[in-house]
Amino acid sequence: MSTTDRTRTAVAAMLRGFTYDGRRAQQVEALDAPDSEEHILSLGAPAIGDAELPLDLTDDFIGRSARAWNSFVQEHGDLPGIVTVEGAGAFRIAKSGRASGDKTQSGGQPVAAERGSTMQGRIAVVTGGAQGFGLALAEEIAAGGATVALVDLNLDGAEASAADLNARFGAGSAIACAANVADNDSVAAMTDMLVARFGGFDLFISNAGVLRAGSVMSLSVQDFSLVTDVNYSAFFVCTKHASSVMRLQDAGYRARVAATAATGVTDNIDTLPAHYTTDILQINSKSGLKGSNKNGAYAGSKFGGIGLVQSFALELVEYGIKVNAICPGNFFDGPLWSDPDRGLFVQYLNAGKVPGAQSIDEVKRHYEKQVPLGRGCTGADVARAVYYIVDQVYETGQAVPVTGGQEMLR
Numbered sequence: 001m002s003t004t005d006r007t008r009t010a011v012a013a014m015l016r017g018f019t020y021d022g023r024r025a026q027q028v029e030a031l032d033a034p035d036s037e038e039h040i041l042s043l044g045a046p047a048i049g050d051a052e053l054p055l056d057l058t059d060d061f062i063g064r065s066a067r068a069w070n071s072f073v074q075e076h077g078d079l080p081g082i083v084t085v086e087g088a089g090a091f092r093i094a095k096s097g098r099a100s101g102d103k104t105q106s107g108g109q110p111v112a113a114e115r116g117s118t119m120q121g122r123i124a125v126v127t128g129g130a131q132g133f134g135l136a137l138a139e140e141i142a143a144g145g146a147t148v149a150l151v152d153l154n155l156d157g158a159e160a161s162a163a164d165l166n167a168r169f170g171a172g173s174a175i176a177c178a179a180n181v182a183d184n185d186s187v188a189a190m191t192d193m194l195v196a197r198f199g200g201f202d203l204f205i206s207n208a209g210v211l212r213a214g215s216v217m218s219l220s221v222q223d224f225s226l227v228t229d230v231n232y233s234a235f236f237v238c239t240k241h242a243s244s245v246m247r248l249q250d251a252g253y254r255a256r257v258a259a260t261a262a263t264g265v266t267d268n269i270d271t272l273p274a275h276y277t278t279d280i281l282q283i284n285s286k287s288g289l290k291g292s293n294k295n296g297a298y299a300g301s302k303f304g305g306i307g308l309v310q311s312f313a314l315e316l317v318e319y320g321i322k323v324n325a326i327c328p329g330n331f332f333d334g335p336l337w338s339d340p341d342r343g344l345f346v347q348y349l350n351a352g353k354v355p356g357a358q359s360i361d362e363v364k365r366h367y368e369k370q371v372p373l374g375r376g377c378t379g380a381d382v383a384r385a386v387y388y389i390v391d392q393v394y395e396t397g398q399a400v401p402v403t404g405g406q407e408m409l410r
């Protein structure tokens with residue numbers, strides 16, 4: 001990624017922070033050139049802060065820009081439509097469109113229908129969003145009025161799913177993006193692309209995951225490494241880049257509030273939150289809470305994920321970023337279990353893993369009986385936990401079980 005691209009990404013995130021009103025921010029889109037001559041704010045050349053970080057700007061540049069932004073708003077009584085930044089290009093501040101307040105369109109999605117405005121106007125990223133839990137979460141989030149980026153290795157699948165969400169919930173509900181979450185350069189490019197399009201994001205769900213079961217004695221080192229790379233290391237890589245964007249949104253927001261306070265105009269400054277609150281969420285597993293027989297690579301990667309969640313939560317709270325995990329039980333209706341050719345039910349039936357079972361239904365019932373609430377976990381169950389975590393601004397570093405009582409916290 002070139003220095004210019006990184007600077008453009010950092011400036012877009014800062015500008016999005018300027019628009020945060022304590023609950024929502026506007027979309028900020030990077031342009032090749034200004035596409036309007038009205039309401040233009042021009043800022044000087046940005047100065048890069050800590051070069052070790054994926055993204056940074058100096059406090060001096062952020063403070064000067066926030067003061068210029070406030071003067072513009074005072075003079076015009078409105079936000080700038082276009083911001084030009086020396087050496088970083090032009091940025092459109094969206095004042096309409098989905099991100100500035102479309103009504104929730106639940107379209108039969110149960111959680112979005114129950115939960116009102118939690119997701120409205122947010123920008124959300126869901127990795128592994130082409131199918132399974134990721135797609136189910138993206139549906140509930142888009143139905144709640146957010147714009148969702150479906151990030152997946154499988155670009156065709158992500159594009160088809162995004163097209164479906166746009167058809168059901170309105171244009172601008174979803175966008176597809178190819179990335180390998182375990183690859184640092186790929187995640188950096190994905191982050192740049194999304195920030196150039198939206199100015200940043202409010203919710204990053206690290207959901208992409210893989211499972212390679214097997215005995216410690218026979219599982220190959222390659223399979224162990226794949227599971228560790230995608231389920232464990234990728235959470236570090238994604239959090240590294242997502243938190244850099246969120247930190248700059250917060251820096252922009254706080255600089256704008258400080259600049260407003262300095263003018264002596266009281267405004268509603270006392271009622272504003274201290275930070276631009278954002279969420280990083282890991283879709284973990286009940287196997288992150290209890291060991292799993294002949295499935296050690298998976299359980300180990302998920303246990304490790306909770307260690308990262310707790311540690312990142314402690315560090316990132318300084319920037320208003322909450323970090324939490326959700327630990328779902330088995331999603332029997334998803335492709336991992338129910339795919340007719342490669343799903344675990346058909347594999348377990350063929351392998352005779354459930355003594356006496358003659359059909360897929362019998363294998364399924366065997367597993368359902370192990371859940372106190374008597375059924376598998378669904379996307380809606382996990383989405384309820386996502387909505388809860390986003391709503392709950394007074395919690396971070398937690399692992400929330402959604403297991404039907406199968407796994408209980410000690």
Ligand SMILES: NC(=O)c1ccc[n+]([C@@H]2O[C@H](COP(=O)([O-])OP(=O)(O)OC[C@H]3O[C@@H](n4cnc5c(N)ncnc54)[C@H](O)[C@@H]3O)[C@@H](O)[C@H]2O)c1
Pocket residue numbers: 127128129130131132133134151152153154157179180181182207208209210230283284285286327328329330331332334335336337
């Ligand atoms: N299915 C379950 O029963 C279950 C239970 C508990 C937790 N989980 C967790 O939920 C998450 C989603 O599981 P699922 O069952 O929906 O999986 P799935 O296999 O149905 O979907 C996973 C998606 O992630 C994508 N993906 C895989 N590797 C990737 C990579 N390196 N970069 C980008 N995308 C990648 C795949 O292309 C796919 O679209 C995983 O983290 C899994 O561990 C699943």
